[in-house]
Amino acid sequence: LSSLNLSGTLSPSIGGLVNLRYFDLSYNEITGDIPKAIRNCSLLQYFYLNNNQLSGEIPAELGRLSFLEHLNICNNQISGSLPEEFGRLSSLVEFVAYTNKLTGPLPRSIRNLKNLKTIRAGQNQISGSIPAEISGCQSLKLLGLAQNKIGGELPKELGMLGNLTELILWENQILGLIPKELGNCTNLETLA
Template identity: 30%
Template sequence: MVYLPFFILLCTGTAATFGNMSDRLALIAFKEKITPDPLGVMSSWNDSVHFCNWTGATCSDVHRERIMFLELQSLKLVSSISPSIGNLTFLIGINLESNGFSGEIPQEFGRLLRLQHLNLSDNSLDVGGGNRFTGSIPVSFSNASGLQKLDLSSNNFTGLLPVELGTLRGLYILNLEYNQLGSGSEEANDLNVISFGQLC
């Protein structure tokens, strides 16, 4: 009986810590993909600094220790995007513009149901046009039902727009120019957007 209150307190504290670690672990997995990092941006992403204070990461005032914004634009980062980004489920905005990200977009973006703004444009650091996102635009984007602004311009996406994107009724800015997407796709007609960059 003497140890029971202490045991309960210990269990409660452990559970709270575990719950607050999910976003931190997702950011660490994101960081591990980045190489090189010529400006040393990721140097603040370490155990001596709370992850809410890591460069480019902003936590919610309401949902403490949950990342709301990830803003790492124009920092010369070279990487693919870790699927762990799908674990940052409180994200509202992501801006990775003007870096050297490449590869295909993880389907896990579709798990970001609160996401409103996504900017992955102009990921081309090399003079020859390398380090660009490739592949098709993920169908899973249609699961991010809160999406309002989507900028995928100046990359190397191919194929046609997924017809499922027509379900994003809140989407009002879509920029797809300077990719290798098929022009005049019927899927585009279902999108009610104010700004629609040219498809090819």
């Protein structure tokens, strides 16, 4: 249902689609928030809501989607912080959320996302420092958090991300030196 000029809100009745695995409403004019009833779509693997006019916060109930691999909510007006339940998305491979109004720090529960390869969450208002728990994301290849309000020093634990190829953090409020442990990221191709 991508690129069909669809408008309106996402109905809570979406929770009745209990066998849904692939859901794509990208490039439409959908407004309102992501309904909490999404928790009932427990088999969902691909969830694309990018390029709409969605607002509200990411519901904690999203954390119940243990089979979810791809979550794309970029280019919306979604606000609030990533809920701690985000760390329960144990199958998540790709999280794309750039150009929203996300705030607050990255949740420490991010350490549980062992399969996560891509985080693209630039152009938000994410604050706090990058948590040391990021080291738990052993599959991570791309960490993109440019144009946020991230502060503090870069954690030395970034050096434990052996698969990291892109670390993009420009236009933040990061202090201090680049930790020497980053030299352990021998696959790193882009540092910006």
